[in-house]
Amino acid sequence: MENGHAGKHRVAVIGSGNWGSVASRLLASNTAKLPSFHDEVRMWVFEETLPTGEKLSESINQAHENCKYLPGIKLGTNVIADPDLESAVKDADMLVFVTPHQFVEGICKKLVGKLRPGVEAISLIKGMEIAVEKFSEATIGYREDKEAANRWAKLFTTPYFLVAIVEDIEGVELCGTLKNVVAIAAGLVDGLDMGNNTKAAIMRIGLREMRAFSKLLFPSVRDNTFFESCGVADLITTCLGGRNRRVAEAFARNGGKRSFDELEAEMLHGQKLQGVSTAREVYEVLTYHGWQELFPLLSTVHEICIGQLPPTSIVEYSEHTPNLSFVGGSTPCY
Amino acid sequence: MENGHAGKHRVAVIGSGNWGSVASRLLASNTAKLPSFHDEVRMWVFEETLPTGEKLSESINQAHENCKYLPGIKLGTNVIADPDLESAVKDADMLVFVTPHQFVEGICKKLVGKLRPGVEAISLIKGMEIAVEKFSEATIGYREDKEAANRWAKLFTTPYFLVAIVEDIEGVELCGTLKNVVAIAAGLVDGLDMGNNTKAAIMRIGLREMRAFSKLLFPSVRDNTFFESCGVADLITTCLGGRNRRVAEAFARNGGKRSFDELEAEMLHGQKLQGVSTAREVYEVLTYHGWQELFPLLSTVHEICIGQLPPTSIVEYSEHTPNLSFVGGSTPCY
The missing domain is CATH 1.10.1040.10 (N-(1-d-carboxylethyl)-l-norvaline Dehydrogenase; domain 2)
Known part of the structure; x- marks a missing residue:
């Protein structure tokens, strides 16, 4: 994987529902601490207009909270909501998919030709459940590239969320x-x-x-x-x-x-x-x-x-x- | 294991509490069907006098039921209660221990010199739970003698109770x-x-x-x-x-x-x-x-x-x- 911008990895989250917001929060907390990652986590938001008339993405960027899908929980000031898919991913070299599975194909088609070379992606759509601040675990399967697997594991691991890698996709x-x-x-x-x-x-x-x-x-x-x-x-x-x-x-x-x-x-x-x-x-x-x-x-x-x-x-x-x-x-x- | 009495194995159960009675019932149902086992299952009973004045062992042999520890369930006519430990085990070549663990040492001391040569024993005291007629499983660990392990597994297996053997005591x-x-x-x-x-x-x-x-x-x-x-x-x-x-x-x-x-x-x-x-x-x-x-x-x-x-x-x-x-x-x- 190519690793631009002063050698730091950049993470974009595709999805901003309940799971997407939880994942963005966890990742942003880690990228802020880990020197090999750029602090900012871009979160692509499927734009909605809130009952107040405000746009969801603007609301998130102002309050640092997803008041619709994860109310009451601060995401971190380094989570940046972006309603434009192309702009959300353009600098990222690590993509995290957290959308309903029926949208994945359509999103991927839109991403063709818009991504940086060597970009890596992970899907949290199936199987992974991150209980908020409750001790839990996950497994990342990989093929051959242990270094990439370790990078992903590092990005997700917290004291309450242990991530192991196994060479067995x-x-x-x-x-x-x-x-x-x-x-x-x-x-x-x-x-x-x-x-x-x-x-x-x-x-x-x-x-x-x-x-x-x-x-x-x-x-x-x-x-x-x-x-x-x-x-x-x-x-x-x-x-x-x-x-x-x-x-x-x-x-x-x-x-x-x-x-x-x-x-x-x-x-x-x-x-x-x-x-x-x-x-x-x-x-x-x-x-x-x-x-x-x-x-x-x-x-x-x-x-x-x-x-x-x-x-x-x-x-x-x-x-x-x-x-x-x-x-x-x-x-x-x- | 020596295999006397016309080549048929004889089973004795040491214990007649709730577990001992359940085990005797299951074993007796199997020995009645399996040609390589003698039908009769001797069950050693720690003798008690019931409120009616009757002895527990006599009551079991009359009603084919342990009215104190497994009331309402027929044990099978081939379960023979025996209050005399020495007599209960003297013909057996397969012993099944189902007593509270604190009694095992004392019982074993009493058995010294009273057993047939080559007798085998299994303990159900820890780890094995036989739910009455509900589907469940158990594992028998063995060392080297696979034939003996298979004999024990056969003795315990029923359509609702699967027994596997593993060479790993x-x-x-x-x-x-x-x-x-x-x-x-x-x-x-x-x-x-x-x-x-x-x-x-x-x-x-x-x-x-x-x-x-x-x-x-x-x-x-x-x-x-x-x-x-x-x-x-x-x-x-x-x-x-x-x-x-x-x-x-x-x-x-x-x-x-x-x-x-x-x-x-x-x-x-x-x-x-x-x-x-x-x-x-x-x-x-x-x-x-x-x-x-x-x-x-x-x-x-x-x-x-x-x-x-x-x-x-x-x-x-x-x-x-x-x-x-x-x-x-x-x-x-x-």
């Missing part, structure tokens, strides 16, 4: 995606009132299948990635809270009689569950390769989602528990 | 012990109301330290063991429910002003928390080897337990998070 990505399918399984167990023992067993079997599935698809995937925050910790968080878990619980409480679509519409106000669509995509991959029997939990979640199996099936696949020892699983006894 | 044992220390950390987070994100992070860091500590003590310990039921699943169960978590939560809610001893006495009616004493023992090992800085979570739990640090310290060790990459951890960024 596919593993990190698949953890972020597959955990939502396991969260559906965990939610079904909650809805069936089977207790923590059963839920923990299902989460573990889910983690095992996540690992085996990832390693079958990408032999480069490492076991250790599943011990990282993106693995076991995010899985636990998603299976304890999270909307996939919540809607699946409601699905099981209704005995599968109300569809996921219906419950989603009612409970999530138009948002879609990642887990249901991921389960379908995973099922297609499993079917294509003839792997369904190797992944009873992942398969069963999809078959429950589409109403082919009842919710209780989530704990009824023991008789065909597969031997996953080829990817490092133990040998279950039959 | 030390790893399985240490999982069972160390998880209680992590559960104290998780309980402290609950008591501080820090939410699921923080709790999941602490559980993951705990799992990482469990793994690193085990591997430092016993280089033979395997990473995979921590993906087994005895690792991640039991850790989750213990950190969601469990008395270590519960008392630690109360400790944090009281700001550390009431001691663990006091809270234990009040909440557990004389039972002692495994986690507090294990944390002390682990701390002694860490101090002896000069390893405290490598294991901030395990160390901090002990220092909180003895009142040397406040409960909030559980989330304040990020600045000295160690590099555990020598046992396969990722490199955190500082």
Whole structure:
């Protein structure tokens, strides 16, 4: 990465909703302290006119606070709101994407030809949750360029937010995606009132299948990635809270009689569950390769989602528990 | 193992409390089905006289039910209660210990010279929880003799209770012990109301330290063991429910002003928390080897337990998070 302006990296945040504001605040606090970064963090604002008649970007720059999406919290005087996308990114060599995922493609198209050479980007859109000043963690996956990965980790790390890097992009990505399918399984167990023992067993079997599935698809995937925050910790968080878990619980409480679509519409106000669509995509991959029997939990979640199996099936696949020892699983006894 | 009586294995259960009765029921259901086992399961009963004047062992053999410790559940006609320890074990070649741990030593002394040659024993005293007919799992650790391990696994496996075997006795044992220390950390987070994100992070860091500590003590310990039921699943169960978590939560809610001893006495009616004493023992090992800085979570739990640090310290060790990459951890960024 080229590193202009007296050798200091410049950060731009694409997005200024609740998450974008939280990220800008954290980053600005770090860039102010770290000598290798320019203090200023540019935050691209999708411009709105506030009820007062003021523009959102102007309000942010005056009050150093996003009064609409993160009221009551100071962002830091070095967060500069900019309603012009091209101007917001033109000096940056590190871009942080924090917009709703449906806007990413359109934004990227607008950025073509407008960026500095060698610019790097990171996405916080999926998987990363930064609890405000509460201790938490995240994992950054990278390929080869450890120096760049370390630079990003440094930019995000705070005493309450630990960031680790792992050389396993596919593993990190698949953890972020597959955990939502396991969260559906965990939610079904909650809805069936089977207790923590059963839920923990299902989460573990889910983690095992996540690992085996990832390693079958990408032999480069490492076991250790599943011990990282993106693995076991995010899985636990998603299976304890999270909307996939919540809607699946409601699905099981209704005995599968109300569809996921219906419950989603009612409970999530138009948002879609990642887990249901991921389960379908995973099922297609499993079917294509003839792997369904190797992944009873992942398969069963999809078959429950589409109403082919009842919710209780989530704990009824023991008789065909597969031997996953080829990817490092133990040998279950039959 | 010698295998007398027409080649069939004979099982005796040492203990007939709630757990002992649940185990006897499960085992008897399996021995009745499995051709390599003698149907009968002898259950040693610490004899008591019931309010009706009847002996507990006689009542069990008449009603096929332990009306005192597992009322309302049929044990199976092939469970034979025996109040005479020597007689209960004399034909058995597989012993299952399910007594309160303080009685084990005394019982073992009485068994010296009374057992058949080559007899094998398993302990269900710590770590294994068999939810009645709810889906759950367990791990059996073994050394070298895979055939024996498989025999035990077969004896315990049911469609709702999956048993896996791993060639890593030390790893399985240490999982069972160390998880209680992590559960104290998780309980402290609950008591501080820090939410699921923080709790999941602490559980993951705990799992990482469990793994690193085990591997430092016993280089033979395997990473995979921590993906087994005895690792991640039991850790989750213990950190969601469990008395270590519960008392630690109360400790944090009281700001550390009431001691663990006091809270234990009040909440557990004389039972002692495994986690507090294990944390002390682990701390002694860490101090002896000069390893405290490598294991901030395990160390901090002990220092909180003895009142040397406040409960909030559980989330304040990020600045000295160690590099555990020598046992396969990722490199955190500082």
